[in-house]
Amino acid sequence: MKILYIEDDVIDQKNCQIILNQKEDINLTVVDQFEKAFDFISKEKIDVLISDQRVGMDHFKDHWHQFLGIPYFIVSNSPDENLNTLLQPPLQLFQKPFQVEHSDNIVKKMESLKAEPNLSYAENITEGAPDLLTEMVFILKSQFEEGIDKIPYLYEKKNTEELIQVVHKLISKFSVLSMSESFSFFNRVEKCLRDQLTLNNFAYKRLVTDLQEGLNFINFYIKQHELHNS
């Protein structure tokens, strides 16, 4: 897991490094300014952002869309609960000093975000009607395929109006697949586009990645249940 930590206090930096480096699969980068974090994420993909509240939050409030789709945690001497009302709120607020318990929480939280898609919703509403289930699964498949085809094209052409429509149509489909993180992310992207905020490259790529993940599951389901499109 690739973590970017924004902190200008050298002691806090060291402390966090010591704790997080104890975990085998964590690759930590520390920067001391928010602007450096901007530069970093424009070049490299990260999985998690941890930020000191004071260094980060004024920027987050104004530039949240630059970090759209990147899960983040806040550390502070006095965590501000109001941050939970931000459009993209932190996953958790930690009281300084950063502790082993916090790093465990980050790992657990990130694990819980990993999507385990299912089609229980479609199975329930089509109970006793296998043909309808098949029909609905193939409709979903075509909508995900359409999204994967259209989003890069519309993004490149800067056709925001149509991009909003495509994203909007797909939001609730993630709910159908129980992919709650993707559901929230697509929701934020739609708000961001409607507010005419520019998507960052990370967010744009994640749109396609999340759709592909959903599509992979649908294809797996079709194969597993031997469904055939009539």
Next chain:
Amino acid sequence: MNCIIVDDDLFYCKTLQSFCERLDLNLLGVFSDPVKAMGILSEREDIDLVFLDIHMPDISGFDILKSNPKLNVVISTMDETKAIEAFDYNVVDYLLKPVTLDRFIRAVNRAKERLSGNGNSASYKETPAPNASDNTNPKEIYVNVNKRLVKIELDNIYIIEAKGDYILIKLIEGKNQVVHTTLKSIMSKLPENIFVRVHRSNVVNIKKIVDIEDSSILINKEVVSISKTYRENLLSKLNLIN
């Protein structure tokens, strides 16, 4: 009960269609094109209930509601921010996608009650659904707080602040309210000569302003900033002596 479905999303057309069949509703048509739906709504008078999406290309669900104020409508949408606006049109129910069968049944039962005269349709039939834009001088507003519609007197509001997905309504008396909506959405419900945007994140009640400096306003013992973009508009709303 005669009904139609208007939704541009094939997945939800199928979902609602299967629910209608399970409840033995008489489904007269499924329209992915809202323009065609407008056609049938103007031709037929025997449609008891419409399942209507809000966000559709060209024509929105609200356009259909405006043109057909006497329709019994169940909204089916994934947009949770439009509920208050929808209930201004006296819709029967507001369903969030993906819709479950239980929730669908409750909505149909509400529609049946209304059609049989036991629901809240009496005043609805006598007067058209209120349209916010027609209501130029409302004295109060209803906001959805934890699934309750709470009445707030407009004269009691001094500032409304944007807080991400929410707004904070600051009140002169009583507890401030946090509501899941946008500034833009609530402003469409407020008299524009009284509630004026002064900043990307702030709307003020100009009747409560104490004084104005270059870049700030004193209002109910609180100082808020005015951005240059909104300053001229604010001044144009005030009774100024030059």
